[in-house]
Amino acid sequence: MTGTTSESRLILPRYLREPPEKRTPVGFPNYRSTALRAPLRTPVDLPHRLTEVTGPVLGEDRITAADADLTLRNGGEAVGQRILVYGRVLDSDGRAVPDALVEVWQANAAGRYRHVVDTFPGPLDPHFDGLGRVVTDSLGRYEFMTIKPGAYPWGNHHNAWRPAHIHFSLFGRAFTQRLVTQMYFPGDPLFGQDPIYNSIPDEARDRTISRFSLERTQDNWALAFEWNIVLRGREQTPFETQDDGDVA
């Protein structure tokens, strides 16, 4: 194969994009930092060509088994409520996304990040660094053990507090599927005053909230929360094959 001669027409998938009313806008006035950072001009549509429908293969070689347990770091146990966070990574057309790298980071139980910029006087925990990495299995499943992050103040407005959340970074198979997002916990009383949560359109907000799972809660050990993540899928033609559900 060479890229120096033009090849005949390629059949490339097109990845679906949610309509604007179901996507997070790049800027949001109540989230003050967006004022000087979120681009103001309308983005130009980029058709999906080879660079957009391909993506890096990043898998098992980037992680170790210990990366899936954030509660055991630096030779001891992190303080806080142990939780198992698990779920599946899927395409919007329902297909599992296997062998995909999932990176997570979060505050500790006191709501403090292990980062020089975080000056919130919540205590640091010597046994919690807040970093986790896992790779989805053949069915797109992931899980990691962590402690429930605390809420924290952030100065966006008077008495502004971020609801407890875990940051997620995901690669699908294609550049178009790249996603960085945040997972929340059900029933958080801080949702109403948080502009980052409220920047997500109404219709799509629930998709960022995990579900408490009694089924996976571990007796005498840890609560469990389930969160399925849906990446952009491919546009479908109006027929499908009988064998594996994949569209032709």
Next chain:
Amino acid sequence: MSVNPLEVPEVTEPYQPRSGQRHSGFLTEPFHLGTTPSATVGPYLAIGLTWPDGAWAAAEGTEGGIWLRGRVFDGAGEIVPDAMVETWQADPDGGFPSPEDPRGAASYPGFRGYARAQTVTGEYEIFTLKPGRVPDGEGGLQAPHIDVSVFARGILDRVVIRIYFADEAAANAEDVVLRGLSDEQRRTLVAEKTDDGYRFDVHLQGDDETVFFAV
């Protein structure tokens, strides 16, 4: 009492397949799960997204390697020191190390094709190989380009750029994406040659606002 197989329960409505039902052989409308909405990486992305080998889209010492460097500016013209820049691109032969390439996954020695770098020092830097030309899928070739995502506190969804190269004027003139832009827009996507590679600054806002793409 015997059962008459023709005595079917009364049907009041014609049969409708459930939308999205798999393996039914046909669909009334595409099956669709709502995609998970994006959120900002926030100010603490360095905890989760730092890789010791992040900058190396090509392995150190790879022949033909170039350094791609640049800064990210906000709307006040200030340098953004807490952004992350990610790149994805073809190898010098125009192949991708990705099984999603319908031509097959390419394997070019020392080439990963993907890099991520933060702007803590004021600029990002990425070691890579200059990409080759890639078919545009319509019988032509695209100009060499690098797809870029920029993430930062204060940006709720990644912003996407394509970097092109100043010393590829002929190829740039034929490129199907660049041809759809004005001269002024095109200029914001072109990296300038340096001693050891290229320089490309991102302007999130302002008179020089970079052309961002909706992918």
